[in-house]
Amino acid sequence: MKKSDIPQDRGSKDTSNFKELCYATDEEGNYVTGNSTGWDPKKIALDNAIEEIHERTENAKQRVLKKETSPIEYYMELNKMDVSILASYIGFWSWRVKRHFKVKVFHKLSDKILKKYADLFKISINQLKDIEYGN
Amino acid sequence: MEIDYTHHQTAHCENGVVSNLMKFNGYGVSEPMVFGIGSGLLYCYIPFLKVNHAPAITYRVMPGQIFNRFAKRVGIKIKREKFKNPSQAKLSLDENLKKNNPVGLQVGVFNLTYFPEEYRFHFNAHNLVVYGKQDDKYLISDPIMENVSTLTEEELEKVRFAKGAFAPKGHIYYPIDFPKELDLKRAIIKGIKHTCKDMLAPIPIVGVRGMRFTAKKIRRWPKKEGIKKANHYLGQIVRMQEEIGTGGGGFRYIFAAFLQEASTVLENTQLFDLSNEMTIIGDTWRDFAVDASRIYKNRSAKNDAYNDIANQLENIADMEEVFFKKLKKAIR
Structure with a gap:
């Protein structure tokens, strides 16, 4: 060049x-x-990657609203994380994080664990419990 | 407190930290020199490891290896420390700054506040230099940025203790022992030999074989993964190739600059010609990126387009195979 x-x-x-x-x-x-x-070829690749994340986040949001997954998965996507990254930040095994995606399990989580997630995502426990809280 | 340190912008963070710290200690070593002696160039396709939901592809060696190899080959010693406890990590940093010693840090970029938002992924192998502290702010020389910046204590702790793959764990490093004179000649030859060995390695996913392996996969992607995923994967190849830090063309231009400098040090004109050849290979990588971007821009490409891009990659593999065989002979 x-x-x-x-x-x-x-x-x-x-x-x-x-x-x-x-x-x-x-x-x-x-x-x-x-x-x-x-450089345009690079910018398009980056834009596409970001759009992909937006799509994943939107998809997770819809599934939360349909009660197919817990808000934890939505906030994970919102923070550009995957299960292994989230697991290492929160300090649980990956399978435990995945279990917390189940709506039934999520509702039984203690406030202590909820607080841990909320602090990590920099949101309140109310926002964690309801992704449309305050909207 | 501010150490008398000069910030030089470089293309890649790890080379940049090494080159900047060497310059601070009175040794004028350029970024391409660090990259070449540290055998930074590589190609590797890791199908079972996913990064951002696409197969991992790298055009360089693992983080930390460039500095380790460089140090060993020119005869300097590096001190490296990692921490469990953030307050101890801070203590060690502050002590070094008090001793007027600028240090290299490994950090995650997701919470790096001065970075453009769109570059802030969970990538933990970024490197920067801290060269002082004013009030409660650390003075940061990030080699890929044009200018220096600052981070608060809290912000720095966050990036030093980012989690996930390659978690930095407060990793701090700096050179502690230097030889009287750097023996660049021997180091350059060692560096080049190692890169030739890597690129021609008899391993299916590494070097020129890795490129051919990737080309084969690309042909299958549209059918096997669907157009959407295939485009996402292709985008990832281009991103890894042209990401900030590569200097463009998947580090091939930095390597060409290194060969040119090496030809002067070793008084070997053959290396100058080979540098020109590497520049052409770098240009071919860029043509590949342009054509790949046409595919994922339109989002509805035909199978032909993928075959065409795979042919191009195979062509580059052939070019690099010939090139590294020649390079191996040129330094014998």
């Missing part, structure tokens, strides 16, 4: 001030560095 070819496509709003360093060659073929504001 020549230095003049370093992509300067526009990033999203979020990354407008963010310029990353690239390696490229100058006129004589020597390696130099230059900054790039973004």
Whole structure:
């Protein structure tokens, strides 16, 4: 890649001030560095990945409303986590977290455990119990 | 308290921390040099490990390996510490800063406040330098950022004790012992040899064989996984290749820059020509990314498109196989 070819496509709003360093060659073929504001193929990949997370979150939300899963799964997706990441933050085994996705099990959880989840997701216990709380 | 330290932006975080700390200690070592001597370049496809719900693909070695190999090969010693207790991790950091010693930290990016929101995934192998503390804020030199930033005590603790795969556990590291002069020549040769060995490894998921393996999988994805998943997987390949930190082209440009520098140090003109070849390979990776992005942009690609992209990947594998065989001979 020549230095003049370093992509300067526009990033999203979020990354407008963010310029990353690239390696490229100058006129004589020597390696130099230059900054790039973004590159479309990469931006599309990132946008798609983020949209995928939104879809997963929305899907989890619908299943919570249909009482097919507990709000814990919804908040997990909202925080871009998966079961193993959530398990390691909360300090339980993965199977125990998965068990907490069951609506029946969720309703029997002690306040202590609920508080743990709520603190992790930075929400109140009321919000944890009802994902539409306050809306 | 602020240590007299100069921030240099780099493409990749781990190289950047090493290069910045070496420069602070009076050794001018560039980022490509660190990457090459530490044998950072790789290709590996790990089908059974899922990252963000897609198969894991990496264009570089495991976190921490670049610095370890670099240190061993140039003869410096690194001190590394991990902690169970956050307050002890903080104590150790503060003591080092008091001794005017800037340190490297491994952190998770999900809670890294100065990062653009869209880059904040649960990725725990990011690296940065802390070079001082003012009031209650730590002075942060994040190698991939243009400028320095700050984090509060609370914010820093959060990222140092992020959880999940590669949990940093407060990981702090810094060089403690230096030789009188760095023996770069020997280190470069060792670094190159190791990379050639990795890329030509007789393991189906590593190096050029790994690329061919991935190409085979890509052909099957649309039928086996459906278009939606296939596109998501393809997007993941491109993201890993072009993510901030790679310098573009899946680290191939950084490696080419390294070969160019190495050709001067070793007085080996062959390496200069090979650097040009690696640049072309990097460009071919980028063409691959452009075509792959066309597929996942439209979301309704035909099977042909996947076969075409797989052909391109096989072509790159062939190019790299020839390349690394030549490189192996060039440093003998």
